Amino acid sequence: MKRTAYFVSESTGITAETMGHSLLSQFDTVDFEQVYMPYINTEARARALCQRMDEAHARDGVRPVVFATMLDQEIAGILKAGDCFYLELFEHFVEPLSVELGVAPSRKSGQSHAITKPSHYTKRIEAINFAMANDDGMRPDNYRHADVVLVGVSRSGKTPTCLYLAMHYGLRAANHPITEEDFEHGDFPKEIIDARQHVYGLTIDAQRLQAIREERRPGSTYASAERCRRDIREAQTMFKRHSIPVLNTTNQSIEEIAAQILRAVKSPNGASA
Amino acid sequence: MKRTAYFVSESTGITAETMGHSLLSQFDTVDFEQVYMPYINTEARARALCQRMDEAHARDGVRPVVFATMLDQEIAGILKAGDCFYLELFEHFVEPLSVELGVAPSRKSGQSHAITKPSHYTKRIEAINFAMANDDGMRPDNYRHADVVLVGVSRSGKTPTCLYLAMHYGLRAANHPITEEDFEHGDFPKEIIDARQHVYGLTIDAQRLQAIREERRPGSTYASAERCRRDIREAQTMFKRHSIPVLNTTNQSIEEIAAQILRAVKSPNGASA
Numbered sequence: 001m002k003r004t005a006y007f008v009s010e011s012t013g014i015t016a017e018t019m020g021h022s023l024l025s026q027f028d029t030v031d032f033e034q035v036y037m038p039y040i041n042t043e044a045r046a047r048a049l050c051q052r053m054d055e056a057h058a059r060d061g062v063r064p065v066v067f068a069t070m071l072d073q074e075i076a077g078i079l080k081a082g083d084c085f086y087l088e089l090f091e092h093f094v095e096p097l098s099v100e101l102g103v104a105p106s107r108k109s110g111q112s113h114a115i116t117k118p119s120h121y122t123k124r125i126e127a128i129n130f131a132m133a134n135d136d137g138m139r140p141d142n143y144r145h146a147d148v149v150l151v152g153v154s155r156s157g158k159t160p161t162c163l164y165l166a167m168h169y170g171l172r173a174a175n176h177p178i179t180e181e182d183f184e185h186g187d188f189p190k191e192i193i194d195a196r197q198h199v200y201g202l203t204i205d206a207q208r209l210q211a212i213r214e215e216r217r218p219g220s221t222y223a224s225a226e227r228c229r230r231d232i233r234e235a236q237t238m239f240k241r242h243s244i245p246v247l248n249t250t251n252q253s254i255e256e257i258a259a260q261i262l263r264a265v266k267s268p269n270g271a272s273a
Numbered sequence: 274m275k276r277t278a279y280f281v282s283e284s285t286g287i288t289a290e291t292m293g294h295s296l297l298s299q300f301d302t303v304d305f306e307q308v309y310m311p312y313i314n315t316e317a318r319a320r321a322l323c324q325r326m327d328e329a330h331a332r333d334g335v336r337p338v339v340f341a342t343m344l345d346q347e348i349a350g351i352l353k354a355g356d357c358f359y360l361e362l363f364e365h366f367v368e369p370l371s372v373e374l375g376v377a378p379s380r381k382s383g384q385s386h387a388i389t390k391p392s393h394y395t396k397r398i399e400a401i402n403f404a405m406a407n408d409d410g411m412r413p414d415n416y417r418h419a420d421v422v423l424v425g426v427s428r429s430g431k432t433p434t435c436l437y438l439a440m441h442y443g444l445r446a447a448n449h450p451i452t453e454e455d456f457e458h459g460d461f462p463k464e465i466i467d468a469r470q471h472v473y474g475l476t477i478d479a480q481r482l483q484a485i486r487e488e489r490r491p492g493s494t495y496a497s498a499e500r501c502r503r504d505i506r507e508a509q510t511m512f513k514r515h516s517i518p519v520l521n522t523t524n525q526s527i528e529e530i531a532a533q534i535l536r537a538v539k540s541p542n543g544a545s546a
Contacts, residue, residue, distance in 0.1 A: 003374070012532040015295040018385075022288040022342065023366055025384035027376050036442075038532040065373065069295065085373045092365055093296055100338065100358045101276070103300050111298035112291075113528040121526060128433045132408070160401045163436055167527070169309075253394060254440070255386040259285040259311040 004033045004056035004064040008049065008079065010072055011110030013038035019089050020067030033060075041109075046075045050082035057083050071109040120170070127166035127173070134174035135159055140191035146174040148265055149195050151188065151239075152202035153178050153231040154222075155212045157249040157257060161202070164258040171265070178235050188238055200261055201239040201246035206232050208250045277306045277329035277337040281322065281352065283345055284383030286311035292362050293340030306333075314382075319348045323355035330356050344382040393443070400439035400446070407447035408432055413464035419447040421538055422468050424461065424512075425475035426451050426504040427495075428485045430522040430530060434475070437531040444538070451508050461511055473534055474512040474519035479505050481523045 005024060007017040017036050024032050033056075040046055056064040063083050069090045070076035080086045094105050115121045134142050136159065143149045148171050150158045158175035165173040176192055192199055206229045213223035221227055239246045245264060249257050278297055280290040290309050297305050306329075313319055329337040336356050342363045343349035353359045367378050388394045407415050409432065416422045421444050423431045431448035438446040449465055465472055479502045486496035494500055512519045518537060522530050 012528050014528055014532070015291055018288055018291040019362070022385035023363070023370055025389065026367060026378035026380070027370070027374055028379055028384065028389065029376055030374055036535070039536055065370070085370075087366055087370065089292070089366070090296070093360055093362070094299060097296055097300070097338070097360065101300055101303055103302055105299035106301055107299070110529075111301065112295035113526055113532075115524060115526045116298065116301065125433060125527075128436065132405075132432065135405070159405065160398060160440070163401065163440065167433070167436065167440065251388060253386055253388045254398075255285050255287055256383075259287070262309070263311055 001062075002031050002033060002060050003062055004035060004053075004060055006035050006037050006049065006053070006064060006066045006084075008037045008040050008066055008068040008070070009109070010041040010070060010075065011039065012113045013069075014113050016067050016069045016089060019069075020087075023067070023087075024065075040070075040075065040079075041072070043075060043078060046078040050078060053082045053084050071107050123170040124167065127170045128163070130172040131162045131166040131174070134172075135162065137176045137179070139174070140176070140189055143174055143176070143191045143195040143199075145172065146195065147171040147198060148173045148261060149192065149199045150175040150202055150261070151178065151192060151199055151235075151244070152249075153204070153209065153228075153235050155209060155216070156202040156204045157252075157254070158202055160254045161249075161257045161261065164254045165261060168258070169262055171262070178231070178238070182238075183231070183234055186234075188242070193242060196242050196244055198265070199242075199244050200264060201235065201244045202249050202257070203232060203235060203239075203246050204248065205250040274335075275304050275306060275333050276335055277308060277326075277333055279308050279310050279322065279326070279337060279339045279357075281310045281313050281339055281341040281343070282382075283314040283343060283348065284312065285386045286313075286342075287386050289340050289342045289362060292342075293360075296340070296360075297338075305338075313343075313348065313352075314345070316348060316351060319351040323351060326355045326357050344380050396443040397440065400443045401436070403445040404435045404439040404447070407445075408435065410449045410452070412447070413449070413462055416447055416449070416464045416468040416472075418445065419468065420444040420471060421446045421534060422465065422472045423448040423475055423534070424451065424465060424472055424508075424517070425522075426477070426482065426501075426508050428482060428489070429475040429477045430525075430527070431475055433527045434522075434530045434534065437527045438534060441531070442535055444535070451504070451511070455511075456504070456507055459507075459511075461515070466515060469515050469517055471538070472515075472517050473537060474508065474517045475522050475530070476505060476508060476512075476519050477521065478523040 007013055007020045009016045053064050066084045066086045068088055098105055152158050154177050162173035162175045165171040210225050210228045217223050280286055280293045282289045326337050339357045339359045341361055371378055425431050427450050435446035435448045438444040483498050483501045490496050
């Protein structure tokens with residue numbers, strides 16, 4: 001059973017996509033074709049989408065689902081009248097929130113992902129630049145300027161997590177790969193130890209690490225089971241020595257890893273509560 | 274008037290944060306302290322949050338707002354009984370959606386941002402690696418393997434947009450800075466021209482470009498008004514010559530730029546519809 005779902009908005013559509021995707025994930029037995037439709041901000045675009053809905057209905061044998069956050073009632077009206085199950089995600093909450101806050105809503109679209117707070121936005125962009133410049137152990141002398149330093153064996157998920165932390169939370173995130181040199185020396189470099197208050201370790205199950213490395217360098221020593229197990233074991237010893245908190249990233253998405261790191265950064269002593 | 278808002282969930286809390294932030298952006302006259310609270314997945318954590326709510330109420334003089342996507346009714350119950358205006362964002366839609374789909378919801382939390390489709394997740398990670406390896410014109414021979422190549426003068430927003438396109442949409446995004454060499458030569462390098470079917474130009478107002486560059490290299494020729502105007506003008510001439518679509522990024526966030534690029538990639542001939 002295939003079914004089409006559209007995430008629709010007058011602007012970026014990120015809210016409609018995030019919320020719609022979340023709702024659909026509650027119905028994992030249905031095979032959804034998820035279609036992201038940002039900038040449906042003219043009546044012509046709304047009518048073109050209605051035509052796509054008709055085609056989806058004919059193709060799937062069942063009408064599509066539309067998740068929308070629309071503020072323009074004319075455009076919304078065209079979509080609602082289309083051949084679909086239409087869910088407006090915003091409206092239900094705006095009124096009770098308005099009553100609670102004692103303020104009328106602005107009804108302006110595209111506010112959520114626009115640059116409404118330039119200083120906040122600039123911080124995010126600077127964090128991205130910082131993450132790019134401090135990826136993969138490029139500048140150990142910068143670790144002390146970082147909000148977070150992720151440390152782990154090669155291929156444990158450090159780079160994408162740093163980029164996510166920078167992009168979404170504006171954190172200056174650097175990462176340090178535990179190198180052959182570190183293993184020989186038997187410890188992290190001085191810069192990591194000095195910065196340990198904001199260092200977080202990433203680990204991963206040996207079997208999973210081996211699979212990732214094998215794909216990257218098939219048949220290499222680097223990808224051998226023995227080498228993967230040794231890397232992980234010795235990294236654990238080093239983390240323990242310096243009381244660095246460790247997160248196992250096996251089967252976790254970037255979003256899940258990043259949210260846990262953020263939680264740990266914000267409540268360093270309350271992580272276990 | 275200051276007011277505290279919490280975005281709460283048992284898992285990453287990304288849906289609660291995205292939706293809550295969107296709703297608050299409709300009330301831009303209120304100064305919100307927005308607090309992201311992922312992984313409220315035990316009763317102890319819920320009770321700790323209730324205590325924070327009490328403190329927020331005392332500090333702000335008004336009760337906090339809670340935007341939640343909770344599936345565990347025990348934990349949700351603790352929060353609802355707390356001193357707050359509680360909005361559950363999910364529940365309202367699950368039942369009607371269930372009726373429409375003819376399927377019961379799984380009621381499992383954390384599905385939306387978990388790795389439920391490994392192939393889709395792997396594609397995103399590979400796209401991030403591609404974006405990192407193909408930033409800033411590092412590998413022009415790879416432009417033909419990219420889904421998108423962003424071209425623009427230095428500081429027009431190429432790098433963060435590429436990372437966003439990779440991270441969120443799994444697009445293999447490369448970027449090419451128009452260099453002094455390109456300006457002297459009077460055209461893009463061959464690799465850009467060959468890949469022009471998926472090349473998008475980014476431009477920016479000269480005044481804004483000057484401000485950004487001035488912050489980076491104060492007093493330099495690079496940051497001069499004349500140089501900024503020349504770079505933008507000549508870039509425009511090149512874009513026109515090769516019929517490359519151009520987006521003005523002045524005052525646009527990464528999310529807005531990325532959503533428009535995605536729209537253009539998906540409907541190359543329908544961008545104006």
